[in-house]
Amino acid sequence: MKxxxxxxxxxxxxxMGIVHHSNYLRFMEEARCDLLEQLGYPFNKxxxxxxxxxxxxxxxxxxxPTTFTDDIEITIVVKEMTDLKVTFGYTMKAGGALACKAxxxxxxxxxxxxxxxxxxxxxxxxxxxxxxxxxx
Amino acid sequence: MKxxxxxxxxxxxxxMGIVHHSNYLRFMEEARCDLLEQLGYPFNKxxxxxxxxxxxxxxxxxxxPTTFTDDIEITIVVKEMTDLKVTFGYTMKAGGALACKAxxxxxxxxxxxxxxxxxxxxxxxxxxxxxxxxxx
Amino acid sequence: MKxxxxxxxxxxxxxMGIVHHSNYLRFMEEARCDLLEQLGYPFNKxxxxxxxxxxxxxxxxxxxPTTFTDDIEITIVVKEMTDLKVTFGYTMKAGGALACKAxxxxxxxxxxxxxxxxxxxxxxxxxxxxxxxxxx
Amino acid sequence: MKxxxxxxxxxxxxxMGIVHHSNYLRFMEEARCDLLEQLGYPFNKxxxxxxxxxxxxxxxxxxxPTTFTDDIEITIVVKEMTDLKVTFGYTMKAGGALACKAxxxxxxxxxxxxxxxxxxxxxxxxxxxxxxxxxx
Numbered sequence: 001m002k003x004x005x006x007x008x009x010x011x012x013x014x015x016m017g018i019v020h021h022s023n024y025l026r027f028m029e030e031a032r033c034d035l036l037e038q039l040g041y042p043f044n045k046x047x048x049x050x051x052x053x054x055x056x057x058x059x060x061x062x063x064x065p066t067t068f069t070d071d072i073e074i075t076i077v078v079k080e081m082t083d084l085k086v087t088f089g090y091t092m093k094a095g096g097a098l099a100c101k102a103x104x105x106x107x108x109x110x111x112x113x114x115x116x117x118x119x120x121x122x123x124x125x126x127x128x129x130x131x132x133x134x135x136x
Numbered sequence: 137m138k139x140x141x142x143x144x145x146x147x148x149x150x151x152m153g154i155v156h157h158s159n160y161l162r163f164m165e166e167a168r169c170d171l172l173e174q175l176g177y178p179f180n181k182x183x184x185x186x187x188x189x190x191x192x193x194x195x196x197x198x199x200x201p202t203t204f205t206d207d208i209e210i211t212i213v214v215k216e217m218t219d220l221k222v223t224f225g226y227t228m229k230a231g232g233a234l235a236c237k238a239x240x241x242x243x244x245x246x247x248x249x250x251x252x253x254x255x256x257x258x259x260x261x262x263x264x265x266x267x268x269x270x271x272x
Numbered sequence: 273m274k275x276x277x278x279x280x281x282x283x284x285x286x287x288m289g290i291v292h293h294s295n296y297l298r299f300m301e302e303a304r305c306d307l308l309e310q311l312g313y314p315f316n317k318x319x320x321x322x323x324x325x326x327x328x329x330x331x332x333x334x335x336x337p338t339t340f341t342d343d344i345e346i347t348i349v350v351k352e353m354t355d356l357k358v359t360f361g362y363t364m365k366a367g368g369a370l371a372c373k374a375x376x377x378x379x380x381x382x383x384x385x386x387x388x389x390x391x392x393x394x395x396x397x398x399x400x401x402x403x404x405x406x407x408x
Numbered sequence: 409m410k411x412x413x414x415x416x417x418x419x420x421x422x423x424m425g426i427v428h429h430s431n432y433l434r435f436m437e438e439a440r441c442d443l444l445e446q447l448g449y450p451f452n453k454x455x456x457x458x459x460x461x462x463x464x465x466x467x468x469x470x471x472x473p474t475t476f477t478d479d480i481e482i483t484i485v486v487k488e489m490t491d492l493k494v495t496f497g498y499t500m501k502a503g504g505a506l507a508c509k510a511x512x513x514x515x516x517x518x519x520x521x522x523x524x525x526x527x528x529x530x531x532x533x534x535x536x537x538x539x540x541x542x543x544x
Contacts, residue, residue: 010305010315011158011298013151015204015455020147021463022433026283029430033282043282044341047423055429059467068151069316146441146451147434151319157327158297162419165294169418179418180477183287191293195331205452283430285423287476292419340423 001038001132004031006072018065024100025058028090031074032104035088041125050111051121056085060102070094078132079103084115086129137174137268140167142208154201160236161194164226167210168240171224177261186247187257192221196238206230214268215239220251222265273310273404276303278344290337296372297330300362303346304376307360313397322383323393328357332374342366350404351375356387358401409446409540412439412482416474426473432508433466436498439482440512443496449533458519459529464493468510478502486540487511492523494537 006027014020033043046053066072073093080087085107092100108116119126142163150156169179182189202208209229216223221243228236244252255262278299286292305315318325338344345365352359357379364372380388391398414435422428441451454461474480481501488495493515500508516524527534 009298009302011150011156011301014147015149015151015153016460016462017151018462021466022147022430022437025430025433026281029283030281042341052424054424054426054473055470057467057469058429059465061465062463065462069314145434145438147437152324152326154326157330158294158301161294161297162417165419166417178477188288190288190290190337191334193331193333194293195329197329198327201326205450283422283428286419287421287423287425289423294419 001035001076004034004074004076006030006074008066008068008070008072010068013068016065018067019070021060021062024060024062024092024102025104027072027074027092028058028088028102028104031076031090032088035076036125039125039128041122046108051108051116053106053108056105056107058102058104060100062100063098064094066094066099072099076132077134078129079134080105081126081130081133083117083119084108086118089134137171137212140170140210140212142166142210144202144204144206144208146204149204152201154203155206157196157198160196160198160228160238161240163208163210163228164194164224164238164240167212167226168224171212172261175261175264177258182244187244187252189242189244192241192243194238194240196236198236199234200230202230202235208235212268213270214265215270216241217262217266217269219253219255220244222254225270273307273348276306276346276348278302278346280338280340280342280344282340285340288337290339291342293332293334296332296334296364296374297376299344299346299364300330300360300374300376303348303362304360307348308397311397311400313394318380323380323388325378325380328377328379330374330376332372334372335370336366338366338371344371348404349406350401351406352377353398353402353405355389355391356380358390361406409443409484412442412484414438414480414482416476416478416480418476421476424473426475427478429468429470432468432470432500432510433512435480435482435500436466436496436510436512439484439498440496443484444533447533447536449530454516459516459524461514461516464513464515466510466512468508470508471506472502474502474507480507484540485542486537487542488513489534489538489541491525491527492516494526497542 012019012023075091077089079089087105090102108118110116148155148159211227213225215225223241226238244254246252284291284295347363349361351361359377362374380390382388420427420431483499485497487497495513498510516526518524
């Protein structure tokens, strides 16, 4: 897959002059949306089908600060797939140097707010995601 | 009405070390929600009735920067009421000094996305708002 | 000048499902930074010279909501130039339709926090900006 | 220590109608600032001494969504203290129900951008923090 590039905005930086740590979770979301788009299952199409995809958990290690006008290159892999959850792994680099490593786990909820077995609902997407699965 | 106090957060400040100018629109929203609550018409009650209240326009003059841990005291008045729109006026002070002057104009849309004549829908709220109307 | 495109992110939308009105001020800042970059005076170069450029005032009319995955095309003109202040005018369109009209006024402060007469400090930039000046 | 209360704002909610997951990192920061204030070492005093405190890592489990007007009660404990890093543990509840569990690890950098051995720099604060240390 093509990495996602986030260009850091002025308003994303804090008093320390660096990107506020909470914003990386937003960049990760951007990269996920881009990945789903590349896989042919854009996030808003899911929403139109009445599916929402809440975040179950996040872990993130901040390695090196980034700042205004940096281009952050975000690469995503799939780390784990269970019946109800998918875990993505993220590598964020700026100027060739590692900025952050992170993971995020997601589930899918149907219009009745009940968990969706995504392999049944979207077999093609599941196939594509499993191709991105990495050996730990 | 009791003024609304917003205590400035670390993450609301930018690289200049001051509150990012876009955040004052959020503080104004907080103050509006607080006002409606004080008037007995909390914003989420409106939403439950299927009414949304988009912002039609904003104007804001930034007089003096504020920063982390400042308490911003926001006073609201009603500047104009027409059949479909209400205009609020805001005075924001920190440490006794004027930080911003602003206005915001709002309309109300029903479940069918059509404008609502609020005086018909909420005569009591309209009565209360008109008591806050100031001579220009 | 080339218009600036902001692609709307999921996290920029609010409970109404549309871009929160405060975010347009951030998109305007992005477009300004892009304009200065196109003019050869990137904002971070100004910062390196010890100049900061606070926002003096903003006015914005919200014409039509935008939402997740919309591309907002932002065109900037210069509306007014005085010794100490520049006023920009913004037209924001999505899918060909007008989303917002706005203006923003800025000053420049030197390392001593005193106003800078920008025509003296950056005659070339001033020349370029005055070429973007429109008749009202 | 007294728990910190964050009252959820309208603009903190996303298209799903719930608090965007990135915002909890901001609420955690608010709670940390409040804790340091309660301990007599407000964050801006640290900044005045030329110390910044970047976030090293975060982990967060989202248990139950929160939304506009919820009061989130945040309780902090200290989970680990090493020479250079402190790890906090957070429990966030809304309406008595668990909303999130999280941890954050921080270091301290001096004016020379080098790590600070905080026990040497702030023995009193270190003493206070170690009183909040919990058995795992």
